[in-house]
Amino acid sequence: MLRDEFDFITKIKPKIAHQPSLKKGIGDDAAVFEGNSMFDELICMDTMVEGVHFTKETMAPFMIGYKALAVNISDIAAMGGVPTYYLVSIAIPNDWDEKELKEIYEGMKSLGDKYSVDLIGGDTVSSKQGLIITVTVCGKIQKESSLYRSNASPGDFVFLIGEVGGSAAGLELLLKHGLHYPYSNQEKQLIEAHQYPIPQIEAGKLLASSKQRISLNDISDGLASEANEIAEASNVTLYIDYDKIPRNSFIETYSEEKQKQWILFGGEDYQLIGTIPKAFYSEINQTFNQNGIQFTIIGEVSSGDAEVYLINNHAKQILPKKGFNHFNKGE
């Protein structure tokens, strides 16, 4: 068992690259390598495990497929790219039948069709226990447009695309009552945020086409964790103003403590967090306004150690790089 995933990845990360076409290997949302004269190639890979990332009580097969593809498309969005192809490997235990498996692929297809992403390969194998679905997504990005985590500089604004907190709140409801409970409309919105995250492809494209120095990360492991990744990759300090973080309006009836947990550490909203040069703010703000995409300044970048501070009630405290594992609370 791994004690520290980040530490392990550092250990296995290659020191040198053999292929001269490699532009970005391990350490960002997707890898980047030389494509043709106009575009570079993007590729990323994510796995969802039954009992770790979902259960039959939290997700119907269609949703599992949808989400397995969505989280990968979100990684392409976080590079400013456009998804093109996907491959699926699925390890199937005895207690899943062919109808359910077909629904998983239909869930992927529904999202794939929306973004014109084609299924082009994969594998099907047996699992001893628990369904495991691994998706690889390829994408493309106009040359010199990749939005790396390492692009943040002192003086930049920190921004958020969309709003956070909904997915974790929805999951808490699902874990408590299951998939078929008579939820209120408000609760249904939260559950949908968990089951059907919307990859921010349009936002990523708008940012990439600006050709500015922008850092970007998608929020899979929680805002705290992803902000820390930008701070580490760019070797800067991020200050985030808690009150400025747009929260899913449907969580506002819950306790402030719960909201804070969901907003900062809940994750799985698959929104985007990033930094832009201040001089570029009014232009990009106008672009997002025109396109009807929620764009909010939530903090600033300073020189200093690779850390993130949260400013709340006139106090600042370190925002640790930790997510919140809902299925294995003891670990």
Next chain:
Amino acid sequence: MLRDEFDFITKIKPKIAHQPSLKKGIGDDAAVFEGNSMFDELICMDTMVEGVHFTKETMAPFMIGYKALAVNISDIAAMGGVPTYYLVSIAIPNDWDEKELKEIYEGMKSLGDKYSVDLIGGDTVSSKQGLIITVTVCGKIQKESSLYRSNASPGDFVFLIGEVGGSAAGLELLLKHGLHYPYSNQEKQLIEAHQYPIPQIEAGKLLASSKQRISLNDISDGLASEANEIAEASNVTLYIDYDKIPRNSFIETYSEEKQKQWILFGGEDYQLIGTIPKAFYSEINQTFNQNGIQFTIIGEVSSGDAEVYLINNHAKQILPKKGFNHFNKGE
């Protein structure tokens, strides 16, 4: 649980492609899409499951890593391509420690370094039971050189690169005696054929550079299964002469019945089977001779139903599309 993997793949295979750059989707060893002006991109994905494809009694961690990458590189070889990058997703159960996991990545790195293939991404997650490792390999191929399964035509020769039967024999020994038994030198050779398959990248490159109409498939699921895939994709009949199939010399002391099972249905030798126009035989035979690669004509292609016949002792019989699942004999 899937009753028929091939049938299921047919059901989920997309009817149309959104991306105009796609040249070959599901249905060959790797997918092919438009790259730059000289090369096209290749991509494939394979999964190995503890208890299904390996156990701690048959494979040390280093070997598991080596083989997980090798089987994917073999798919690139079967398209005539050159591997460039790989991504790894690993689902880790509690009974695997960090030292073992590091050895898995070292096994991949040892092979990756040999073929100049760079690790560029992936994922690490928890598994409820059994280690599951999924590898995606990217590659490239000179334009108009892909060796599709659908390229076989009546009148072609059927050929085999290398020799078969060793891997299945080695696995039978491992399942009987485990990893640490005092094996004879002959037995060690068979075990090595199972643990360290050698992807036929050089052979694939030689075939691709000929720019001839060649079909090619790597032998993962057994010669019978892979020959049937060529017959189906090309809609032709293959006749294979059993006595002409080169067998691993170390299996020759076993019963003829066992040898036949291993040669036809054992699989995992990761050799290449394919077809070439007869007129091209002497040229390609000379090329392989000069490069010291075993190249053998084992049969012919005829018009007719998409089937494979085995000729043995002056009799011909249908060679069914079935592999041999060593770990789940009851299924």
